[in-house]
Amino acid sequence: MPYALCFLLFVIGLYCVLVKKNMVKIVIGILVMEYAVNLFLIMLGYRTGGAAPIIDKTCLEPGTGQITASFISTSVDPLPQALVLTAIVISLGSLALIISICVRTYEKYGTFDITKIRRLKG
Amino acid sequence: MSVPLPVFVAIPLVTAFLLPIFGKKGKSVATLLANLATISLLVLAVVSIGQSRVYEIGKWSIPLGINLVLDGLSCLLLLAVSTVSTAAMLFSTRYMEQYTAKSKYLCLFLLMVAGMNGVVLSGDIFNLFVFLEIASIASYALVGFGCEHEELEASFKYMVLGSVASMFILFGIALVYGNTGSLNMAYISKAIQGSGLNAGLGFALCLFIVGFGLKAALVPFHAWLPDAHPSAPAPISAMLSGVLIKALGVYALARVVFNVFGISVPISWVLIVLGILSMIVGVFLAVGQWDFKRLLAYHSISQMGYVVLGIGLGALILARGGNTTWASLAILGGLFHLVNHAVFKSLLFLTSGSVQMATGTRYLKELGGLADRMPITRATCTVASASIAGVPPFNGFWSKLILVVAAVQAGFWGIAAVTVLVSLVTLISFLKVQRYVFLGELPENLRYVKENKNSMLVAMIFLACLCVLMGLLVIVPSLKQSILDPAVKVLTDGVEYSAKIINM
């Protein structure tokens, strides 16, 4: 069920990109899609009643220093978290670039409306 | 000699990080460094022809770390990328003097090359996504490099569609990870062979086809290409049309469909239909264009259709359990056309840049009679036009011939007929280019046009020679066995890829 809601968020973002004609709105649509994918990836790694994948003193066996079995069986998946960290940075980078293109286009055309920005045909 | 594989990514990356430090004064040093980087990449790519190996990064064995894979297919793409980037970089040395911020341009150029090399070598699907983003983001910025009205508009359109494609691919990766618990392509492939293709993986495959199809500008997803490719500076158009849509689109699609998910009849039909649609729609839209570079961009869509058609045809024959010889012949035609297209389309874009730099316009109706004023540009443009139209001694002829033969032998007469027809329309449209740019009357304002300077001509002559000589790749058996056959074998082997990687 949470997966379904997450997918709904993705579809809302896609709808915004397809239907809206304001440049900033389109950027917002892309951002919403990015949030949806990030949430989805983290959900894939979630374990009910799980623990964060960070080892501290309570996760080590007192004598031997080995990692306790309870940590191994409750820790959530660290791999999707690493992927999402990368994906967030990528989305920040592309946000900066796309906003700079928007600002520059506004400077040239005086509008954010893509139906009025039509020098190129076809 | 075996080159450590990360070098292919590290050389352009490190050079790119160095370049912005040189400001206006160090421009010539920066140009020299960038040229050295692309040339050394070309040398390294030539050295590693015919090798195949796996490199595990950080000495972590594969399910833990990331691996780089060099096999026939990646080697072919590496060669194409480094050849075109060497020529385009040589061309930009002089061409980019028109613009400011040249060292940043060179930096973005090298980052794009690094991204493409990373995509081509990667054996891990998320890593492929990351490098795909590097190459895409660099190309978005380069399309808008001129900062004029059309360029910004095209760049915005390209970036929106490109970002949507990236999100589709990332969502597909998430679905694959959820279903198989792995990110390494060999392990995903093995898990899929074990459990079969369930609905989740099928949906992921659809997402990949749409995402990579958007990056490759196949026909229902082609809206951005005719705007983006002409708006970029000419060397960048050459890179985008020549290699970017192939490395990020077709290569990634072929890798995912053939080696990870495995081929089946419906998927092959999807590829064939996409290919035929791209061929026909692209070429008929191209005939009516009066903008030189826009015409070339529409032809890119059409020629990519040939590549996808060849690959799809091979997949169909293989999936039906037909004759493997014809299947490999069809795939050979597709892949050979991919390399040929990289060479002649980048040459065409470079000649268009040369014409535009000399005359200041690229509208066919304002040009004319340049044959005497720009003899070398004219000669190279003729060679490239003959190649793209499939005139006999040049390279385009051979790949189209192979495609037609494969289609006829496999019994697809309709497809063979369409291939020949599209080729004829291409010929007509390039006769139009020759007629309006180089023949006819010289307009008054172009009376004092001069041929461009050395480095630009060297780049064009280099590519023109390749156009003439590349037919040898299929005629000389030893060349064919070392370059094209391993690439075809990677695709025909299909999902045996995973067993090879895991045992290596």
Next chain:
Amino acid sequence: MAIFYILLLFILIAAVIAVETNDLLSSVICVGAIGFSGSLMFLFMQAPDIAITQIVVEVLGLIILIRATISRDLTFISGDREFFGVVVSVVILFAIFLAGQTVLRTLPDFGTPAFVAAAQNCDLPAPAAQTYIAEGMQKTGAANLVSAVILDFRAYDTLGEATVLFTSIIGATVILRKDSRRLGEEINE
């Protein structure tokens, strides 16, 4: 468990408002709401690294977005594209959504990580994630397993990520530079 549904519903409502409102500033603020509740959600899903990063990125992303919208006089906007196009895209998206619903059932249930489900497939070696949890600290020396993954096991990805950031700042400075072309006389010499 209930907290996830509450937060997800909140995110969805904020997303709908962000998409549908005609005021760009409120739209941007709603994006902020999505980001911050997403960050809370990451925190409840035991991903503190992501939560911290999401918050700081959200702040800067909002600054960038507001810079693009509020400093222009145009914060009101007109509506959608043509009616026909809207209907067609809504129908297509609804179909995609329905297809997605059936597809998502093939995933392991919410609350079971993907690698646990995959580990039951005996032909393959243990999934990478399991090894990261059990042996990641001994192998890399980092107690924060996410750091261990991004900077040691998958450091090559992080190199790519840093490069993306670098590429996009170079791109942004290129797009926002003052004069893009030299004058004609300079070229010829």
Next chain:
Amino acid sequence: MEQKQRNSNVAQKEKISNGVKGMTIIVKTIGSWAKVLIFLFGIYIVLFGHLTPGGGFAGGVMIASAYVLLMLAFGGEFVKQNLSPSLALKLACAGTLAFAAIAVAGFFYGPDGFFWNFIGQEWLAGESSNLHFINAGIIMLAELAVGVIVAAAIFLVIFTFSTFKFDVSDNQKE
């Protein structure tokens, strides 16, 4: 009508460009105190990334946001004197180069050593469990490099955006 809108447009822009020069005394005073704390917290997050949540990326953004705070409070010119954009670009280049150098340095230990964790190996072989500060080999160096890249990059982005001026005359020509 059109012209009127343009005029209001110009007036508003002037107002905003004045706003960039600085805010009230309250914001300036608090900002000058807060920037130190934010900066130190950012460095802490960067350095302890391998033990606690956070890391190079989050910490780098925090360091950059200290400068963004300064920029909002005191205006762009003030910040430019402290950290000029060209220096920030060079810092970003240096950070990425350092990160790449960490990766390439592995090659000194053999051709398959790209990104090999070449520092920590002997400690890792010796002790199996240790929550010490310096025990993760290249991870800490890489975090530092990432922190520098991110801080410089984010600062540069925000700075470029806030100093970007509209060329209104160009707009009217169209």
